[in-house]
Amino acid sequence: MQLVKVGLCAFGMSGKVFHAPFLKEHPGFYIAAIVERNKQDSKEKYSDATIYRSVDEMLSEADIDLVVVNTPVQTHFEFVKKALEAGKNVVVEKPFTVNTAEAEELVNLAKEKNLFLSVYQNRRFDRDFLKVKEVLATNVLGELKEAEIRFDRFRTEAGGKEHKENPQQKGSGTLHDLGAHLVDQATQLFGFPKKIFADVFSMKGTEFANDYFEILLHYENNLIVRLKSSTFVKEAHYAYSFHGSKGSFLQERTDHQENELVAGAIPIYGKVWTQPLEKADGILNFINEKNQTERIITSSEPGNYMNYYQQIYEHIVFGYPLPSPAEEIIQNMKIIDAAIESSKTEKNIYF
Known part of the structure; x- marks a missing residue:
């Protein structure tokens, strides 16, 4: 090898x-x-x-x-x-x-x-996001009209990291941190929007970098996608919500690879190494082909960040597609830049 x-x-x-x-x-x-x-x-x-x-x-x-x-x-x-x-x-x-x-x-x-x-962009390999991609690929929800992706935390006190919390540092704050994940997932699912509107600020006060944002991405066919994050959320919402002409899908954020790795877990090459789910983590409610309502409790399959480096290796050795190539991520940076501009001007930003 x-x-x-x-x-x-x-x-x-x-x-x-x-x-x-x-x-x-x-x-x-x-x-x-x-x-x-x-x-x-x-x-x-x-x-x-x-x-x-x-x-x-x-x-x-x-x-x-x-x-x-x-x-x-x-x-x-x-x-x-x-x-x-x-x-x-x-x-x-x-x-x-x-x-x-x-x-x-x-x-x-x-x-x-x-x-x-x-x-x-490791969150592409989270179990919850992989389940979202699986469900949306079936078109079971019909024509999508509204979607929300959230990444909340309960961190009401400063953590002491200047590069993340000092508002004078370019790139500090939740928008660049967690927002980089949410924007990437939105563009992976729906592509580049036609316009956005955003609210970005610090709930802790102006002496801290932004710790809250809400971004509205507008697409064709009247689809609106909301990206949201707050550091003052003690009780979690569904991290993913999708609503279409035939039904809805709600998915919890249940990938714990980060927590397990911090606790000392060792990833195993070629095998599932994460802990199994303790309970189901999603709800799919839709009108089927017989015009009957089905409500299904769903469970996601394990994600694995090893797959990112496997794809890097396959690109180097076999010339397979590169995971999250930088030229693709430029579109994410354009959205983040536009969100900052929209929040400052209180105006829609058109692409």
Whole structure:
């Protein structure tokens, strides 16, 4: 099996939870380098990896094929650009960049260098989103008229992360953080909207970056899609709601890969490694072909973030399609930029 040598640009939560475990357990990858500015925490589980004290040092000295840029979003543009200029393929954490202009420049550079650039949109591999795609593909709801995708939390106090909570930092706040997931899921399901209207602000106060947003995406055939997130939600709503001419589908957010990984779970290559659902997590209520109402309690199948890196590997070795290519994610950045503009001007933004 061809071995792909990887360098991680950081070993914080993203590196420890979302990247290193999957790269280690996938037989086609080898973690050759990890950037830790002051510590050497990675040695406990990834003793074969060489520790570098800066991204520049790793790029100039390490023998690697793929760079994972998993640093704060404010550094993505700089580090992705340096990695591409060093001749490395790149996986970059979401959100891709702080704005569309940066994203477009990096996509153009990757094309010039004949390298690939993929954005780590791991929520495409959540069990709940996979169930949504499955149900919508059947057209059982008829012509869709309204959809809502939410990602709420109950975090009423500041967490102390400047790059996420300081409003003076470009790319800080919930819109770029959780919004990057919701916007991606909306565009995956429905494509690019014709106009949007958004409300983005901080419930904690103006000294904090936005922690609330509501974005209305308008599509053809009068379909409206609402994306919403708040950090003041103690009792969860259905994360996904879809309503059409023949029925409705409600889906809870039940993917716990992140929680299990934080707790120490080890993903298993080629197998289901997550805990089974304790109860059903969806409701499908529709009018069938006999014009009768059916109400079905549904259950989602396990998701697996390993599938992202499996697709990366298959792209490198076999030339299969690249998962979440950066040029595709530009449309997400345009929506995020437009949401900020719409909130400031209190106007619709047309595309």
